[in-house]
Structure formats: C-alpha cells, structure tokens
C-alpha cells in the first residue's frame with residue numbers, strides 16, 4: 374500500500390513519524406553541546422555543532438524538508454546568512470545573477486555591494502516587465518532570485534513562468550518564501566529549485582529568535598553545509614529548540630494570520646483616510662487572481678498608504694497602543710513599521726518609489742490578537758492621522 378502523505382499541521386508537529394520507545398521524551402531535549410564523543414580513527418562524520426549536525430539542528434532540518442516537499446533542508450543563524458550561502462553555493466566570481474527588484478533591502482545590499490566585491494554581478498528586473506527577464510539573461514547568468522509575496526507591497530509572482538524560463542536556460546531559481554511560509558505556498562511545487570526563509574519571521578513566529586533556512590535537493594543542501602562549516606553561520610541548539618517549538622503551531626498560526634489579514638485589510642479599505650491598501654486577498658490588488666489561484670491563504674502582512682501622506686502616517690503611529698512600532702514580522706504580536714526607515718532604508722527615494730513604496734507607507738504585520746482589538750487600535754490611529 375502506498376504511504377499516505379500527512380497534512381501540513383501533522384508534518385509541522387511530527388516531521389517523519391517514527392517508532393516510539395517507552396520513556397522517550399515527547400518534547401525533544403536541548404543538546405546544548407558544541408561537540409560530541411567521536412570514535413577513534415577515521416569517521417564518516419565528525420559531530421560538531423558548527424557543522425550543522427547537532428540533533429536539534431537535524432530535527433529542524435527534516436521538519437522543514439517535509440513541510441516544503443524538499444529532499445533536504447538546513448538552518449542557519451539568520452535569514453541573511455541563508456540568502457548569502459544559498460547564492461554562494463550556486464555563484465562563483467565571474468557569474469551573473471538576475472534578481473527581482475522587489476526584494477528586502479538587506480538582500481539588495483548583499484547583491485549590489487558584497488557580491489559585486491566578489492566579482493559576482495547582479496542585474497535587477499522589474500517583475501512587472503516580464504520580457505526583461507529574458508532580455509537581461511546573459512551567457513554567464515547562473516541564478517534567478519525572487520521574493521514572493523514581496524516585501525512590503527505583497528506582490529505575488531508567477532513562478533510557473535519563471536521556473537520554466539530558468540529550466541530552459543539551465544539556471545537555478547531561488548525563491549525567498551518568508552512572507553508565505555510553507556503553509557500558504559511551497560515554491561518547489563511551482564518550479565523553484567531552492568527555497569529560502571527568514572525563520573525569524575513566521576516559521577519561528579514568536580519574535581524571539583534570529584534564524585534562516587534553505588530547503589532544496591540533498592546535493593545542494595550539502596553544498597551549503599560545506600560552506601557553512603567554514604563561513605560559520607550554524608544555528609545555536611537552544612535557538613533550534615525554540616524554533617521547533619514555534620514550528621509545531623505554524624499551521625494554526627498562519628490560518629489565523631490569514632483570517633485576520635483579510636478581515637483587517639477589508640476594513641481598512643473602507644476607511645476614508647486610507648488612500649490604498651496592499652493585500653493580495655483584496656480584489657483591488659494587482660495580483661489578486663494569481664494569489665487566489667496559487668496561495669493557500671493571503672497572509673497577515675498588510676501595506677497601507679494614508680491619504681495624508683508621511684505626516685498622517687507619523688500621527689497614526691503615535692496614536693497606536695496595541696500595535697507595536699518595531700521592525701520585523703510574522704510573530705504573534707502585531708507590529709508596524711515604515712519600510713523607508715527599516716527594510717528599505719538602503720534604497721534611494723527614487724528606488725523606493727519604483728518599488729511602489731511612497732514615503733508614509735505603513736507596513737503592518739498582523740499578529741494573533743483578536744481582530745476586533747486590532748481594528749479598534751487602527752481606528753484610533755486613523756482618527757489621529
């Protein structure tokens with residue numbers, strides 16, 4: 374009989390369900406050890422936490438591989454660490470990277486400044502101009518990188534088309550899927566080769582850990598591991614344990630984020646002081662049809678432009694009591710930030726405008742509080758705006 378595939382909640386809680394032994398702890402212990410006893414003489418694998426083979430790191434990796442439908446996964450000490458090493462496992466000096474223009478500001482800096490210093494050139498493409506992907510491809514292009522849904526305007530990209538292009542050209546398609554989490558979208562099922570996460574966000578979900586992850590083929594994950602051994606981005610075992618705890622509730626958390634996101638975004642759109650709401654669950658969003666077809670849920674991230682511009686945004690922020698003014702996203706508590714001062718601070722005002730982020734743009738990460746309380750807080754903010 375063919376083995377039945379478990380659902381996403383079960384995979385998030387158990388990973389691979391194996392045989393149980395009496396007195397085995399139900400919650401995994403923390404192996405807070407940098408090193409492990411080795412046999413004398415040569416060994417297949419030296420166990421050392423910097424090598425990513427501590428039991429807590431391994432449990433997590435197998436959990437994410439199950440969730441993304443990947444052969445393997447690896448966790449690193451930050452989302453940026455994951456993005457950097459995933460690319461460095463594909464790209465060499467002299468190679469060319471084709472990147473979406475709609476990406477996290479830190480990632481843009483990594484490509485434009487750090488990779489440039491290593492002799493890896495990046496061209497940025499506005500994904501709205503689909504032909505540009507093909508036009509900007511070069512003989513030495515080795516990888517395509519996109520984020521979907523995008524930060525902070527929540528554009529949703531058609532990976533089917535991009536995946537087919539990458540395959541035809543023999544280049545790797547890397548996708549930062551942080552905003553979706555595997556509950557709402559699994560890029561490998563849509564033609565991506567490599568999935569990257571800032572685990573700091575939804576996967577951990579409690580705003581108490583910085584971490585990243587990559588899910589891909591076993592061979593590719595080994596490429597990353599061998600680089601991680603010397604570049605040194607291994608995850609601390611206690612962090613890994615906290616993330617495993619967070620992962621167990623990923624599916625129910627994301628279902629609630631989806632519900633609250635749609636409800637609050639729909640309410641915001643009816644408010645006279647709001648010029649525009651960016652949420653893929655709304656029919657007014659440019660990618661609504663694609664999002665409805667490809668995502669399991671629209672998520673908890675909502676972008677808002679106020680009619681009164683940056684000054685109204687500042688007044689609104691000052692009046693909020695429940696929603697905390699802080700960078701980052703994906704946690705149980707609602708946060709708000711102005712991308713021009715946080716995630717996109719490294720961009721010029723022109724670059725931000727080209728990415729659809731005018732000054733005064735507010736990015737909300739809706740948490741797990743009662744939606745009525747979030748709406749009451751937003752009503753307070755808008756009254757002051």
Ligand SMILES: Cc1ncc(COP(=O)(O)O)c(C=O)c1O
Nearest residue numbers: 451452453477524551571573584
């Ligand atoms: C989409 C996205 N990718 C990557 C990162 C970097 O993650 P980390 O802060 O865990 O290094 C962020 C951080 O905000 C992000 O929003």
